[in-house]
Amino acid sequence: MIRLRSTFLGFALLLALAVSASADEGMWLYTAPPRAQIKAKYGFDLTDAWLDNLMKSSVRFISGGSGSFVSGDGLVITNFHIGRGDLLKMSNAEHNYVRDGFYAKTPAEEMKCLDLELNVLQSIEDVTARVNAAVPADATGTDAALARRKIFADIEKESLDQTGLRSDVVTLYQGGVYHLYRYKRYTDIRIVFAPEEQAADFGGDPDNFEFPRFDLDICIFRVYENGQPVHPAHFLKWSATGAQDGELTFVSGHPGTTRRLLTIPEIEYMRDSQLPYYLQVIKRREVLYSVWSGRADENARRADSDLLNVQNNRKRSDGQLAALQDPVFFGAKVAAEQAFKQQLAATPNGKDALAAFDRIVAAQKIITGLEPRFRLLEDGAGFNSASFSLARRLLRAGAERPKPNGERLPEFSDAKRESFEQLLFSNAPIYSDFEILKLADSLGYLVEQFGADDPLVQSVLAGKSPRDRAAELINTTQVRDLAFRKKLYEGGADAVAAAHDPMIELARVIDPESRALRKTVEAQQEIIQEAHAVIEKARFALEGTNNYPDATFTLRLAYGPVKSYEENGQTIPALTTFAGLFARDDAHHNREPFGLPARWLAKKSAVDLTTPLNFVNTADIIGGNSGSPVVNEAGEFVGIIFDGNIQSLSGDYGYSDVQTRSVSVHSAGILEALRKIYDAPALAAELFNGHR
């Protein structure tokens, strides 16, 4: 599965840069779609009406994925692996909706999610001139950053006040362009249908990022407002025949992060520092969660989401690191940068851009030096637990809220307030045994990394072992009590201090150093960002503007045909069928993670086994695109993205359409499963007809 959840890699710079596109490459802005390329290569015209309908049918899951409206009565479809966190939050020891799936036969049975937020993009406005005007020309890194943060907050608040829409200023082309994205927010989201995990994630971690593939990775919600289903003006018409081999398709979704135009020192940093560090942490966690899950079924249920998350990130990061450790792949990046620098050297104004490269080297070096402590403190790797996250949010809210909007840490700005509170006041279950396990292990990691004699470590442990200290903190903190959180959030810094909550006091102990690290790191990131802006302007001057920016978890359009590919001398067909699913299940003796649910085995004879189940196309996607609708030239829903193949894992750093493929569930396969396996004719009919 492809998933953008963790902000762990957020510390790596989220750069938004322009690239030159070739083949079916590109995650294109809706304001600058690749009309010419598509017309030239496929003879198809992207019309404004076609684009507008697709844009307003596309949905962003703020938890880290994509989706789309597929009925006039408010149905939204996304992946099971995007909805599974919500299913889990509604599960308990009696009801396990992840394992068993869920189907609301009547509207009354539709279950309201605890803290899910959906966004639907309504408009895009260019605010570049206003942002640039607010930043003094002679401002240095930190001052420029503060000025920019302030104008972002002002623009966002003004827009929110005027329109009532969630308003985010997005940095594109590394500060070449600033756009204001306005979203309609939905927070009453109810679950309508999910298959069993064994059907949605058939093949589990072994088949993750592999193809051929056989997953019914879907989850269907209905969006409500004022207690009633919404009737969106735009939704996608369902194609019962679905994606055809060879036909041109489009993907509309929210790719999270790409790093295609990093400079070599930054890529080296990813290869030599960030990815190895990150993999070390998540492999440690993977072992921790796996072992604990093995002790009891209930443990497995409680650790389930965290475990899947680390497995998914581990497989993706392993693939990324392998790409960067390949001298051929990496050598091509080096050669491209060298050629570009030679061009710059031969250009009258190239000197500025070359100097900008040097500034990146210097800033990167400072960041790298601070990281060992930054990662454990500000990034939280030393305090892995929901309780600590809540405690720090409460502590910082008390300190940040009284400040002027533009001077707060960005996550406390007025424009992000509703989303922040949605998270802070979530009633999703937090299990103290699992919390102790995670916190104890990460405190142990803190001791390893800083050393047992480090004064901060000694303050954190307070004379106890990591295990005993974690148990004490988790067992005595009140932050898992919603009423307590509300009281402290409303009471502000004084109430927070008066509570003497041990976990909040722990967050207070590390806060001075943690904030100081963040401040320095962000200042250096600003320097890097501005250096990139200089470099990219020089690149525009040399290479023109036929480009798309790096991904920013904002809506993009990708395209490409449904297409087979060659691997180890064999042709991998573009589509798989239900017959292939049952065959693979047989080959693994119906054993986990390959075992099909009993319902599937019982209904096998009812199914048309030639029905397509999954397929691949060449569209350029990345984590965050999970759940993106795939549409045909008629704009109809023909499938839903849920993964990329193993060759796609280099996609953070580059694109090729030779073997790289996106993997989708087929729209005909979805109808077949709903009708023949899940006895859900009403839901199938609503999808087929576009209304109830």
Place this chain on the structure above:
Amino acid sequence: MIRLRSTFLGFALLLALAVSASADEGMWLYTAPPRAQIKAKYGFDLTDAWLDNLMKSSVRFISGGSGSFVSGDGLVITNFHIGRGDLLKMSNAEHNYVRDGFYAKTPAEEMKCLDLELNVLQSIEDVTARVNAAVPADATGTDAALARRKIFADIEKESLDQTGLRSDVVTLYQGGVYHLYRYKRYTDIRIVFAPEEQAADFGGDPDNFEFPRFDLDICIFRVYENGQPVHPAHFLKWSATGAQDGELTFVSGHPGTTRRLLTIPEIEYMRDSQLPYYLQVIKRREVLYSVWSGRADENARRADSDLLNVQNNRKRSDGQLAALQDPVFFGAKVAAEQAFKQQLAATPNGKDALAAFDRIVAAQKIITGLEPRFRLLEDGAGFNSASFSLARRLLRAGAERPKPNGERLPEFSDAKRESFEQLLFSNAPIYSDFEILKLADSLGYLVEQFGADDPLVQSVLAGKSPRDRAAELINTTQVRDLAFRKKLYEGGADAVAAAHDPMIELARVIDPESRALRKTVEAQQEIIQEAHAVIEKARFALEGTNNYPDATFTLRLAYGPVKSYEENGQTIPALTTFAGLFARDDAHHNREPFGLPARWLAKKSAVDLTTPLNFVNTADIIGGNSGSPVVNEAGEFVGIIFDGNIQSLSGDYGYSDVQTRSVSVHSAGILEALRKIYDAPALAAELFNGHR
């Protein structure tokens, strides 16, 4: 399970020091058994005849475990987890003896192991004076080490020539004492019985190092010579009633390594460097092997031993690190050393010992500085594959064999020649796909650790990615061909060079730096060793000689009663039963790793469910004791060690009998299983009667 297999931690100093014993503490030398303590506490006399019979019935598995003769017709019993490597080597895609178990109903069906070596201790001789005489008093670290290595080799060769027995000089009390251990070697070992892994390792990794426990962790071999079963003069009489709650018991086995008298800087090094590093490497491997195993059943079979090994080591090392990260446990070690140093300061000759502490600090610092490269090169963490190990053995054999015996690296000495060749010429299967997986991952680790621009890394990769280079090396080397290895080993350095084998040439590329690192590290270890000798002599002077040395994978005697313990306010009874086993299986819905084999479920009604299955006693054991016989005062076999509880994991650094327990299979439970579940009355009768 407790297992001493990996030499990975071998780099951590294997110190043999004296300690003051309390409670039922101690892994005692057969030359200095704790007669007085046992007499005083339990009123029992250890007689020479009793000790001689137990010593000569005890068996060492050179692959890393213990066992004992239990019939006059050559039966040896050990743990399943000690025999499983041999079972695996005899398995293939058709026969899976690890999964399905094995039983030879007739002598003709007994299967010969591929490369198993057993040792039975025959005599112990004190050679301290001769060793000390051969080392000039003014020799410095390296010179002293060379002189010692030479006299070791001389003594061992002389003894081998005279007696035909395997002869090992063992360093005890950190050079206070040197003993010559003479063993009868057996190499024709045939497998008679093993249960299914699901019965032997019921509960798998989740229940590993836990109690209550329900494992039939046994494996029975028969020892042959000249094509006939041996008739050992000494073997243990089987007790059909087995261990009784509260009775005094003894454990005779081969504990591998303890570190109870390390100085604080050395323990800090374990806590801050060695254990975190080691855990990082094995958690990385655990994830690698688990994921690959999940893709196909055959993968799982091929990776099985390696995966179990890293899981076992991970759980043990996690427990050790947790003990060292506990300020109470660690603080007690610090306080003890400080008190000792104060005593030294008040002693006329204490100055020398205090200076020795400083020498340890200095030497440890040098070792710590060299380790990042030592671990990957000489310790092999950058080249994890059987093929590389074979290639390096061939390369070094060519260089070392022509040298005088005493100047060779120790593993090439004449005395170790037979064991070395047994390993080098093993015909155990090596799977190229699994080899590529392991080598690719460890080459990637090498790139991470040294950096992609490191000249040695570039030589190793030869312009390819870790994955491609690993595939090339594994697919083109001939070292997995036994005839090729024989030819090169006999042909010596010239033949090795002429072969131009790519893996051997890779080993040659890293050999200069790898050998240089080893030389420096070993010289510092010598300095540390000699400093410890000074310190321990001073300790003797202050504290007397009522001590046992740290473990050295040589035969030791431990003792203590069968005894319950308290945990989280509950009493954990000392014995478990077959009834408890079936109950735990039910609680986990007969699902792996808790699923009992079908045979067990079918035979349940035939079994006396009150029969004891596992039990605990307070005997002081450590990894390497796996398979050790537990005997009663009559010297009868009442059980077999296979694990310690989770509280025992601090045992590397200290002992307490409050909660620390050793876990055994009960002798009555073994008979019950053989008779009622495995339809093996002949084997049960041979154990019961002591002969066929």
